[in-house]
Amino acid sequence: MRPIMAMQVTIFPGAGICIGNSATHVVADGVTFSHFMKYWMSLTKSSGKDPATVLLPSLPIHSCRNMIKDPGEVGAGHLERFWSQNSAKHSSHVTPENMVRATFTLSRKQIDNLKSWVTEQSENQSPVSTFVVTLAFIWVSLIKTLVQDSETKANEEDKDEVFHLMINVDCRNRLKYTQPIPQTYFGNCMAPGIVSVKKHDLLGEKCVLAASDAITARIKDMLSSDLLKTAPRWGQGVRKWVMSHYPTSIAGAPKLGLYDMDFGLGKPCKMEIVHIETGGSIAFSESRDGSNGVEIGIALEKKKMDVFDSILQQGIKKFAT
Structure with a gap:
C-alpha cells in the first residue's frame, strides 16, 4: 500500500x-x-521564532x-467500496515510452478574449468564469489531438460517441445539514462530477x-x-469515465496560489504536477509571472504533443485573438 x-x-x-511531494x-x-505547504513555508521563514509571536496562516485543522452530518451513512458505504477496490496489491504506475511534458500559458488578454467569444456565442x-473557459479550450484542443490517431479515424462515422471530463467541486460551505466547513479544514472535501459532451460537438x-x-x-x-x-452514484460516474475514450481529468487549480510559496529562498521557478504522465490529467496553476494568466501542463507522446501545440495555436488565433 502506498504511503x-x-x-x-x-x-x-x-x-x-x-x-x-506526494499525498493520497x-x-x-x-x-x-496548498494550505499545509503555505503553513510550512511560513514556519520556515519565521527562522525558528516562537510561532505564537509570528503572524502565520491559520493552523490546518481536522477536528471539524x-x-x-451524514444522516444516510453515505460515508460508511463509500469507505467500504474504497477498501474493496483498493485491497488488492497494485503495481506502481509506469510512464509510457516517448512521453514528453510541456507547459503552455494563456495570458489574461487571451483568456478575456475567450470569455468574450463564448459570451457572444x-x-x-451569460458571463463565463476564467476556470471554465480555460478548461473548455484546453479540453477541446486535447480531444482534437487525440482523435487524430488511426483507431478513431476508422470510426469517424460515430459522431454520437461521448467524451467525458472529470471535474471536482469543493464541498466546503456547500454541504446541507452541516455547519460551514472552514477553508483550513485538513482533509478531502471534494465531490467528483462527470462532464459529458458528444464527439461532433x-x-x-x-x-x-x-x-x-x-x-x-x-x-x-x-x-x-x-x-x-449523490455520493452513492459517484462510483458509477467514475466507472463511466474510466471506460470511455480518452478520459480526462484536472490536477491543480489556478486559485491555489502555488507560485506564492516562498520558503525564504525566493518564489518557485517552476511547479510541476508529476502524475499527469500516467493519469490523463491536465495540470492547472496560476501563471508564474504574476500576470493573472493561467499555466497549463500537458503530458503526451512526442508526436501528439507537436499536434497539440499546433491545434492550440490555431485555436488561440480563432477564439482568443
Whole structure:
C-alpha cells in the first residue's frame, strides 16, 4: 500500500533545490495540501521564532470533520467500496515510452478574449468564469489531438460517441445539514462530477462553447444538489469515465496560489504536477509571472504533443485573438 504522504528535497549545488511531494486524496485535497505547504513555508521563514509571536496562516485543522452530518451513512458505504477496490496489491504506475511534458500559458488578454467569444456565442449571453473557459479550450484542443490517431479515424462515422471530463467541486460551505466547513479544514472535501459532451460537438465550429456550456451546467447542477446524497452514484460516474475514450481529468487549480510559496529562498521557478504522465490529467496553476494568466501542463507522446501545440495555436488565433 502506498504511503499516505511522502516528501523529498533534492539539492542541486549552485543551482537551487527541488521539493517533491506526494499525498493520497484519502488524506488531503488540493486546497488542504496548498494550505499545509503555505503553513510550512511560513514556519520556515519565521527562522525558528516562537510561532505564537509570528503572524502565520491559520493552523490546518481536522477536528471539524465531526461537524459533517451524514444522516444516510453515505460515508460508511463509500469507505467500504474504497477498501474493496483498493485491497488488492497494485503495481506502481509506469510512464509510457516517448512521453514528453510541456507547459503552455494563456495570458489574461487571451483568456478575456475567450470569455468574450463564448459570451457572444451563448444564447443567454451569460458571463463565463476564467476556470471554465480555460478548461473548455484546453479540453477541446486535447480531444482534437487525440482523435487524430488511426483507431478513431476508422470510426469517424460515430459522431454520437461521448467524451467525458472529470471535474471536482469543493464541498466546503456547500454541504446541507452541516455547519460551514472552514477553508483550513485538513482533509478531502471534494465531490467528483462527470462532464459529458458528444464527439461532433467537441469537434464542431462552436466546440469551445459546447464544452464551456457543459462544464458550467455540471457545476451548477452539483452546487444546487445535496452533494452527500449523490455520493452513492459517484462510483458509477467514475466507472463511466474510466471506460470511455480518452478520459480526462484536472490536477491543480489556478486559485491555489502555488507560485506564492516562498520558503525564504525566493518564489518557485517552476511547479510541476508529476502524475499527469500516467493519469490523463491536465495540470492547472496560476501563471508564474504574476500576470493573472493561467499555466497549463500537458503530458503526451512526442508526436501528439507537436499536434497539440499546433491545434492550440490555431485555436488561440480563432477564439482568443
